[in-house]
Amino acid sequence: QAQLVESGGGLVEAGDSLRLSCAAPGYHFSNDNLGWFHQAPGKERQFVAGIKWSSSWTYYSDSVNGRFTISKDNAKNTVYLQMNSLKPEDTGLYYCAVRRNWYSSRDAADYDDWGQGTRVTVSS
Numbered sequence: 666q667a668q669l670v671e672s673g674g675g676l677v678e679a680g681d682s683l684r685l686s687c688a689a690p691g692y693h694f695s696n697d698n699l700g701w702f703h704q705a706p707g708k709e710r711q712f713v714a715g716i717k718w719s720s721s722w723t724y725y726s727d728s729v730n731g732r733f734t735i736s737k738d739n740a741k742n743t744v745y746l747q748m749n750s751l752k753p754e755d756t757g758l759y760y761c762a763v764r765r766n767w768y769s770s771r772d773a774a775d776y777d778d779w780g781q782g783t784r785v786t787v788s789s
Contacts, residue, residue: 666777666778667763667777667778668689668778669688669689669763669778670688670780671685671780671783672685672686673686673783674759674783674784674785675784675785675786677751677787678787678789679752679787679788679789680750681787682747682749682751683751683785684745684746684747684748685746685748686743687761687780688741689763693742694718695718696718696719696767697764698715698716698717698718698764698766698767698768699718700712700714700715700761701713701746701760702761703755703758703759703760704758704760704782705754705756706757708757710760710773712726712773713728713729713733713746714726714734714735715735715769715770715771716736716737717769719767721736722769726771729755732749732751733748734746734749748785751787753787755785755787756785756787757784758782759782759784760781760782761779761780762778763776763778764776765777765778
């Protein structure tokens with residue numbers, strides 16, 4: 666089981682940028698998918714971005730495509746989410762999750778381990 670630790674959230678204004686980090690100390694990623702999910706207040710958790718650890722192939726939700734970028738650092742065993750042009754609707758908790766399967770998925774139910782979340786607040 667992977668212990669995932671997110672960081673980087675905060676309070677920003679619309680149009681600003683943030684970079685979230687997800688570290689997995691002691692866990693060795695191989696044929697996994699790493700995903701970022703967003704949970705807005707009072708709503709269900711929604712897929713934002715994913716990356717295949719072995720190939721670095723990335724995939725995004727339509728709502729963030731072009732604004733957010735997911736990346737990884739093999740040496741640090743860390744996944745990042747660069748968020749640009751933030752909007753008030755991007756406000757909420759952001760969770761990092763790992764799917765211990767080679768096939769990608771945008772469904773939260775397909776992910777095995779989750780971090781505790783990091784809060785992002787975007788003011789208008």
